[in-house]
Amino acid sequence: MRKVSELGERKVIQAIINCLDKMPEMPIPFGDDLSAVKIGKNALAVVKTDMLVGKTDVPPGMSLRQAARKAVVMNVSDFAAKGVKPLAALVSLGLPKNFDEENIRQIGLGLNEGAREYEAYIIGGDTGEASDLVISCSLFGLCEKQILVKRSTAKPGDIVAVTGEFGKTAAGLKILLEKLDVPEGIRRPLTEAVFWPKARLKEGITLAEAGFLSSSIDSSDGLAWSLHELSVASNVGFKIDFVPLASEALELARLFNLNPLDLGLYGGEEYELVVTVKRELWDKAKKAMESLGGKLIRIGEVVGEKKLIVKIDGETTPIEPKGWEHFKS
């Protein structure tokens, strides 16, 4: 019988889903970024839970305050991907017995920051003793049924785009985990990307409300994995011709002789949105993002054949279905 370490997170989730009775008229299928309950003719209550565990999700150097903030922000990012504004959060805290009052205060401050940055509030929770630090955050919001952008509705011909550059957190994590000796000028922006992730909530809501998107997901498990998820859910392929990389990530790749494309494609804990945009709406969508002070960067297009490739400088490489996964990583 296989252990969870062999199964990996995604097969564990599937094994649980196999045991569950499915809610009738489930507005969002299992496995999308959010879950929802129909609460009126066109109204959905939207919920999401995501758990941060100290030993696997908190890299060396990250403070408790940052970890607690991140536990909220990673949930907000899923709301961003669907275009839903989060209203309130609950937090379950598993705390090691040796944590003290100041540790608790730092966690409280971080939770509040994570919520308030996105205009949500922490409204309740629970706590208990655990061997590891565990911060399980559940987020709640409301939306109109037609606003919510699924993973399953990308169409061939649509433009694939992202809301920012990639590679920073993969590079930052590498610095932290492998204790790399790196000049401060690139260490700081790369590690800050790990310590202070930002969710693209404003961007996601604007894009969804204007009806620009045909599908959307966040890149929390890496750009490659996000594309694979969209590909499976929408039954399409992707031809990527540009992977926007942060200059600091490029510099780290140069210094340590790393493949920059790997940093961009196969990282994780990066909270950009990966979206598909109806071609005729592209200019408008791009302008809407720019007027927000954000970015919408074209990286390729949706194709009918269910194949994922990146073609840069005439060289074609397949995009592997890999990314950050609990238990396996």
Added chain:
Amino acid sequence: MRKVSELGERKVIQAIINCLDKMPEMPIPFGDDLSAVKIGKNALAVVKTDMLVGKTDVPPGMSLRQAARKAVVMNVSDFAAKGVKPLAALVSLGLPKNFDEENIRQIGLGLNEGAREYEAYIIGGDTGEASDLVISCSLFGLCEKQILVKRSTAKPGDIVAVTGEFGKTAAGLKILLEKLDVPEGIRRPLTEAVFWPKARLKEGITLAEAGFLSSSIDSSDGLAWSLHELSVASNVGFKIDFVPLASEALELARLFNLNPLDLGLYGGEEYELVVTVKRELWDKAKKAMESLGGKLIRIGEVVGEKKLIVKIDGETTPIEPKGWEHFKS
């Protein structure tokens, strides 16, 4: 600086709350059984999270399936106390790396059972590696504002009542934790009470919808603690003249020379409702419970003086503010 083991669960929660910005117009104050968000003129979205940790919340002999079911049921019990029907649940699972496929299946089956017994569905979740088994369940429901029964509205003169007998789970836990050698005829019902807790959802909804209750709480931290919580929230006292004890708990007390009142008052993990009923509605409330096949047992009355006593056979004893508490227990 004090550690969480000295602070105890309640002070840890207060320390977190002290860091939080309070949502304006919060329909239920921090610290009640549920949290809520106003979603319409009279409509509330109701949410609750409660976390089960293997090493502190799963007694020896309890299966994974039972533990997973209990993780849902303990949340349902809080909905029962407020009279709200749960609709959907999210589950965050922290799993030790050595868990196998069958362990996962048992957890999935237990989660589904816990939800379906109360007509709710599991609609999403998350999983990750943790040193302990962690099952954090978040429950969602809807209710009209006026239905929801708070802790803070008990009035002197109201009748205090409970929905069932006490002492079974305290006795059952004692058998399991101390490996007591007990005749099967009482071992079974007492340990089953621990393994298969039931939430009084039907009872809570009926009592709340009919407007019978002036306040309500569940007894998950023990009857004594529930009364103390109601006392603090409502600024009243309680004169208890009867603590209904399960016959099997009485028998265990006789066999092992235990104080049966202690089993009834200071147990925990017992999911009866502890309610106050407007005196003029008592007969109707009691009949409504009986026609449901349930019970409503009068145990005393609310008094103006903020003092908690139990007076049985002419002897008066104070009810101590103690009960099950994480970190300390």
